[in-house]
Amino acid sequence: MDTLKAENVNFGYGSHQILKNLNFEMNNNQVIGLFGDSGSGKSTLCKVLTGFINDYEGNITVNGQKHKGGYNPIQLIYQHPEKVMNPRWKMKDVLEESWMPDDSLLDEFGIKREWFGRYPSELSGGELQRFSILRSLNPKTKFIIADEISTMLDAVTQVQIWESLLTVARKNEVGVLVVSHDKNLLNRICDDIVYLADITD
Amino acid sequence: MTKTEENKQGFLNLNLRTKTLLVTVIALIILVSVFLSNFLIDHQAVLTSNFYNINQAPSFEHLFGTDWMGRDMFMRTLLGLGISIGVGAFASVISTVVAILLGVFSSVNTLVDEVVTAIIDLFGSIPHILLIILVSLAFGGGYYGVIMAVGLTHWTPLARVLRAEIKKINTSEYIKLSNEFGKSKLWIAKKHIFPLIISQIIVGVILMFPHAIMHEASISFLGFGLPAHEPAIGIILAESMKYLSMGYWWLAFYPGLSLLLLVLLFDLIGENVHRLLDPQSAQE
Numbered sequence: 240m241d242t243l244k245a246e247n248v249n250f251g252y253g254s255h256q257i258l259k260n261l262n263f264e265m266n267n268n269q270v271i272g273l274f275g276d277s278g279s280g281k282s283t284l285c286k287v288l289t290g291f292i293n294d295y296e297g298n299i300t301v302n303g304q305k306h307k308g309g310y311n312p313i314q315l316i317y318q319h320p321e322k323v324m325n326p327r328w329k330m331k332d333v334l335e336e337s338w339m340p341d342d343s344l345l346d347e348f349g350i351k352r353e354w355f356g357r358y359p360s361e362l363s364g365g366e367l368q369r370f371s372i373l374r375s376l377n378p379k380t381k382f383i384i385a386d387e388i389s390t391m392l393d394a395v396t397q398v399q400i401w402e403s404l405l406t407v408a409r410k411n412e413v414g415v416l417v418v419s420h421d422k423n424l425l426n427r428i429c430d431d432i433v434y435l436a437d438i439t440d
Numbered sequence: 441m442t443k444t445e446e447n448k449q450g451f452l453n454l455n456l457r458t459k460t461l462l463v464t465v466i467a468l469i470i471l472v473s474v475f476l477s478n479f480l481i482d483h484q485a486v487l488t489s490n491f492y493n494i495n496q497a498p499s500f501e502h503l504f505g506t507d508w509m510g511r512d513m514f515m516r517t518l519l520g521l522g523i524s525i526g527v528g529a530f531a532s533v534i535s536t537v538v539a540i541l542l543g544v545f546s547s548v549n550t551l552v553d554e555v556v557t558a559i560i561d562l563f564g565s566i567p568h569i570l571l572i573i574l575v576s577l578a579f580g581g582g583y584y585g586v587i588m589a590v591g592l593t594h595w596t597p598l599a600r601v602l603r604a605e606i607k608k609i610n611t612s613e614y615i616k617l618s619n620e621f622g623k624s625k626l627w628i629a630k631k632h633i634f635p636l637i638i639s640q641i642i643v644g645v646i647l648m649f650p651h652a653i654m655h656e657a658s659i660s661f662l663g664f665g666l667p668a669h670e671p672a673i674g675i676i677l678a679e680s681m682k683y684l685s686m687g688y689w690w691l692a693f694y695p696g697l698s699l700l701l702l703v704l705l706f707d708l709i710g711e712n713v714h715r716l717l718d719p720q721s722a723q724e
């Protein structure tokens with residue numbers, strides 16, 4: 240079993256402290272919901288956990304190991320998929336930068352092969368988000384941090400995408416941290432819900 | 441989107457691309473032939489005076505007319521444009537090297553970045569013509585001085601663009617993600633950064649030409665540039681000023697117009713190449 244641990248994490252933008260003495264733990268068989276007020280620092284925490292922000296204090300470890308170079312076992316799925324894709328790359332290159340999933344996985348996420356030849360600006364937000372999710376499902380991933388990944392999708396697509404993501408995550412034993420303002424969604428898909436206020440001082 | 445719609449769009453895209461490519465190639469052919477014509481023209485014959493043909497208005501025999509020494513203005517203009525292109529090319533090479541070095545340097549750390557920015561701002565803040573004249577004098581004036589001056593003062597816009605572009609790319613989220621995918625710095629530079637700035641560099645170089653050409657012509661016109669015996673356009677224009685009041689309009693009109701067209705051709709090529717290299721902005 241893999242364990243993701245955040246111990247005594249402090250972080251602020253400049254002098255503006257956002258995360259105060261945060262402690263959090265989950266394992267790779269869990270799907271945990273993270274809930275909190277708008278502006279309370281959830282997205283900031285997601286970036287800290289996944290290495291997008293690295294000038295924080297404290298420890299973030301997987302099985303006691305800090306991530307130092309190489310593939311990060313904790314991967315972030317972003318609210319805005321277009322920001323994490325090189326706008327001049329075709330979708331095939333975007334996906335392959337992480338790995339190339341087999342056909343069944345592509346089908347599971349409803350990704351059409353004809354999209355591979357297009358640029359990110361030529362796909363819809365929902366279509367891009369599927370690529371983003373699939374990219375993070377590299378076999379080397381142990382934890383996925385999903386920061387409001389379905390906010391921009393319609394209800395049907397939202398259900399589809401979560402179903403696909405969670406099916407694969409459960410099968411590959413990848414832990415998922417779900418950040419959302421949608422209490423119903425969290426109640427439905429998560430084993431447990433934590434409040435940001437409860438894990439910080 | 442249906443299949444046929446997609447095909448149609450693909451066809452239109454291709455058409456636009458082909459058209460752009462065609463225009464660029466034609467413009468290039470004109471430039472290259474102007475430049476090469478310099479090696480085929482007998483300079484001696486063109487530049488010696490012929491007093492039977494003094495101050496003739498444009499005709500089929502002398503398309504651009506002749507000057508007060510009976511020299512054919514079309515030939516003189518061609519030679520002048522050749523010099524302009526030569527100076528422009530040399531200036532572009534020097535300036536590009538300087539711009540790339542500074543742009544890449546600035547991404548090393550914030551201290552270096554500040555120094556680079558200060559240098560760029562310093563050079564950018566001195567009036568360009570003045571700067572060219574000063575550098576030219578520092579190199580002892582003449583042919584050599586002008587070329588060095590024009591070359592060493594045109595890198596600021598490209599350096600600024602490259603610095604900003606590299607910085608923007610480096611702080612973008614997809615570069616951070618690339619790091620998290622375990623990609624090395626070299627891999628990121630090669631796959632992400634270089635392809636994004638290479639088009640800026642190529643376009644920057646082409647668009648540097650018109651600037652360099654105009655500046656060389658300006659300072660030659662002002663008398664700080666190429667020596668008076670060179671058939672440069674700036675010098676032709678300066679000379680012809682004396683004859684304008686006598687009604688010999690063609691002496692200034694055609695060389696000036698040719699220089700303008702040359703500059704516009706480079707602009708056209710620059711814009712088209714930009715569109716070809718940058719499919720994103722071409723689609724907008």
Ligand SMILES: Nc1ncnc2c1ncn2[C@@H]1O[C@H](COP(=O)(O)OP(=O)(O)OP(=O)(O)O)[C@@H](O)[C@H]1O
Binds near residue numbers: 277
């Ligand atoms: N790059 C930044 N520089 C400075 N301050 C920032 C930056 N990003 C976020 N903040 C601030 O940090 C605080 C936390 O932001 P964060 O995005 O983590 O909140 P959040 O909990 O994700 O909110 P939401 O639920 O609305 O997405 C906010 O007050 C925000 O203004």
Ligand SMILES: [Mg+2]
Binds near residue numbers: 283387
């Ligand atoms: Mg947020």
